[in-house]
Amino acid sequence: MTARAAARVRSGEKSRAIAFVESPVQLLNVLEWARVSTTGDALTVVVLSPTDPMSRGQLRRMAELARDEGFTVRWQEARGGAGAPLRTVRELAPLLRRTGRIVIGDPFSRYVQLLLTLVSGKELTVVDDGTATLEFIGQVARGEPLVRWHRRGGSRGPRELVLAPVTAVARRRLTPSGPRTVEVFTSMPVEEVPPGITVTANTFEWTRSTFGPPRIASGADMVGTSLVETGVVDGDQYTQAVLSLARAHGATRYFAHRRENVDKLHRLHAETGLEIVRPDLPLELIARRGPIGSTVLSFPSTVVHTLPLALAGTGVRVAVCDIAPEWLKETASPRAQGFLSGVTGTARDVHRLPRMPSPASGAPA
Structure with missing residues (x-):
């Protein structure tokens, strides 16, 4: 274990940042962010585990790498049955209250949006989840609802209507307000940065x-x-x-x-x-x-x-x-x-x- 990793272990549960990831690429980019961030040493990673086997397998390998780097990794079976979402939210609520910064890999995720409704006034970082990052920045700048680019427009179904209030609150959390900025950590080219969004370049230094x-x-x-x-x-x-x-x-x-x-x-x-x-x-x-x-x-x-x-x-x-x-x-x-x-x-x-x-x-x- 490196000296930097040992320092992270000594930081224990006094987490200054918590990251929610649902894909291997998101976890990779959290590790890249931690390499350059001043709060990255005191980081807890929560894996909101997906159901498909390939994603789970890659996430377990990435979780091993994160632990080797000295980070705390918490594997959450967030989709393990009908009661899993509520149980997950209940278990994570104390951790959310203690943290100073929340790092997310997918602002379009309904799960992440639900967690964001539990917090206010926290510093937020969005790390790359691929090309969707570009769409997220554009939608925030234009004041539009958070919708993935490949979703076809039109009337919303029953699920979307039920979750509309959750999405609306999450969008407000992800929109800079007053002195509170939102950091976007990305390798994507961002030409027009909306007011209140701070862009940090991901150069894949850790990789x-x-x-x-x-x-x-x-x-x-x-x-x-x-x-x-x-x-x-x-x-x-x-x-x-x-x-x-x-x-x-x-x-x-x-x-x-x-x-x-x-x-x-x-x-x-x-x-x-x-x-x-x-x-x-x-x-x-x-x-x-x-x-x-x-x-x-x-x-x-x-x-x-x-x-x-x-x-x-x-x-x-x-x-x-x-x-x-x-x-x-x-x-x-x-x-x-x-x-x-x-x-x-x-x-x-x-x-x-x-x-x-x-x-x-x-x-x-």
Whole structure:
């Protein structure tokens, strides 16, 4: 254990900050925040455990890394049955009252929003949960409700109507007011910062100092996306695009997103011949640990922003292929195309690839 980690252990239960995370990437970015924050040494991490096995597995590995760094990690089975949410809120309430700063990884999470209704006057930090961070900042600046970018507009269902008061209170907590600021810790490019929001750059310093440098393999690797699972991109179009990219760039491995459907991954392997890799840690750590291809291919996603930072100085090229309009499902949000184009357009230190043709326009079978 390092001296810095030992100092964190000696801080004991006198936590000056509490972080709520629901995904492995959120926990990674909490560790990055703690590396540069003045209150990061006295941090308690609460894992609001999801139900899907891949996310749980990666979170357990990340929790081990956090404990190795000297942080207190509390694993909360927040979704373990009908009574779990109320039990979780009751158990966490004393910890919330004692802390001075609350760190959250997903301001759109209904669970996090519920917890935020229990506190007021606390300092708040939002760490990266991927490209959704950009949408969060924009919605706060415009005074809009907190809605994920891929959700289709229209009338709200019964669940949304019941939770509307919770979301409204959480939004007020996440909106700077008077002398109270909201910190956003992000690797995303934020061009217009709303008044009262303080942006701290996430440079992946902890990742680079803890892992690597990696061994660089010949050829290319491909990064998967859950755009099919979230109802944005048509599955047939996606499979064809992966096949075309793999053939054009000699890709041999496909790093699956933790939310990708097993049946979809089986189909990708059968039709493309790619080796499907299901990482046990966030891709930024997997890539930094290596081996990793000399080129990493991706569709618009968080990694086109984070991988160039995690792999800085290694010579690995990150290349991104835009989503063609015809790949989108009819039920996709009207905002999807513009949002995804913005993800690619604002990425730094990446190589832009031409869009893959759709099957209707003559793509190889």
